[in-house]
Amino acid sequence: MSRRAITLLVAGFLVLALGIAGAWLDVPYVVLSPGPTENTIGEVDKKPVISIQDRQTYPTTGALSLVTVSYQGGPRARPDLLTALRGWVDPTSAVVPEESIFPRTQTAEEVEQENTAEMTSSQDNATAAALTELKIDYSMVPAVLSVEKTAPAAGVLKPSDEIRTVDGKPITSVDQVSAGVKARKPGDEIVFGVTRDGRQLDVTVKSIASKQGTAMVGIVMHAKYKFPFKVSISVGDVGGPSAGMMFALGIIDKLTPGALTGGKSVAGTGTITPDGKVGGIGGIAQKMVGAKDSGATIFLTPADNCAEAVKAAPDGLRLVKAETLHGAVQALDAIRSGKGVVPSCSAG
Incomplete structure (x- = not known):
């Protein structure tokens, strides 16, 4: 064999070896794909997704399904190049930079904790929004959901503490607690007026600097609602507010009596505020594929996601625009009765 042939053979082998090795290299991307759907008026593991105690409930039919996005990747388990390439060519998947899901300012554990907190908050907000829509009274106080183990608040503030004041200023919302802390400088002592086990007391926490340079004490807050009856929501390992x-x-x-869907299979997504505003979400394309695969024919779409949804909607899935919970209820009433205007998504 000539020297030229040997050189070409060796070079070809090296290129192949490098290509194979490179294909198995981890890459800083996350592959998004359609996740499971769950019927909120159905059951998971033979248990109702939504359970209501001490209040009359009514049988219903059809489906009101939440949709999810599954992901491969993250700082602790990055996908290899081949997995990322398969995601790029799969029309039902999306490949996004890792930091869009796991910001560099947060650890993977912090992201998971935030998703869990957002799911808890989402369920409480959903109950509040539903009762607001039905004109059923309830009350709310901002409260501590969790305390970071190594944070200044550890051992001082406790989960379930209801926050009445921050530095003497009355507090009525979670946002006011956050604003009150951030208004101080790192290192300042912050006095929280709390209600704990029925007792009112003041506790002092010395703040530290967050990764963004603002004051923090290391607590996760949530709105603690006091409803006239108990609503429990269980969907297993699902996080986030969407x-x-x-x-x-x-x-x-x-x-309420009757079936809100008229027996149809409806899916949808969107965050909710206690007063019923519907907010946009991520992964709309993957969620619509999951909805269609689950048998849904109608997809309730946040107004903020409409333009993107129109471009990626699977055939046979009707997109209904939802700006508020009240609007979504009215749209379902119009679809069920065949009367009234049903708002639809447009590309503009």
């Missing part, structure tokens, strides 16, 4: 609207619709359906 199922809020569908939870609220499921609660309304159970608390």
Whole structure:
């Protein structure tokens, strides 16, 4: 064999070896794909997704399904190049930079904790929004959801502490607690007026600097609602706030006679505020594929996601625009009765 042939053979072998090795290299991307759907008026593991105690409920039919996005990747388990390439060519998947899901300012554990907190908050907000829509009274106080083990607040503030004041200023919302802390400088002592086990007391926490340079004490807050009856929501290992609207619709359906869907299979997504505003979410394309695969024919779409949804909607899936919970209920009423205007998504 000539020297030239040997050189070409060796070079070809090296290129192949490098290509194979490179294909198995981890890459800083996350592959998004359609996740499971759950019917909020149905059951998971033979248990109702939504359980309501001490209040009359009504049987219903059809489906009001929440949709999810599954992901491969993250700082602790990055995908290899081949997995990322398969995601790029799969029309039902999306490949996004790792930092869009796991910001560099947060650890993977912090992201998971935040998703869990957001899911808890989403369920409470959904109950509040449903009761607001049905004109059922309830009350709310900002409270501590969790305390970081190594944070200044550890051992001083406790989960379930209801925050009445920050540095003497009355508090009525979670945002006011956050604003009150951030208004101080790192190192300042912050006095929290709290209600704990029925007792009112003042506790002092010395703040530290967050990664953004603002004051922090290391607590996660949530709105602690006091409802006139108990609403429990269980969907297993699902995190984040994007199922809020569908939870609220499921609660309304159970608390009112008849089937809100008219027996149809409806899916949807969107965050919810206690006063019923529907917010945009991520992964809309993957969620619509999951909805279609689950048998849904109608997809309740946050107004902020409409333009993107129109471009990626699977055939046979009707996109209904939802700006508020009240609007979503009205749209379902119009679809069920065949009367009234049903708002639809447009590309503009």
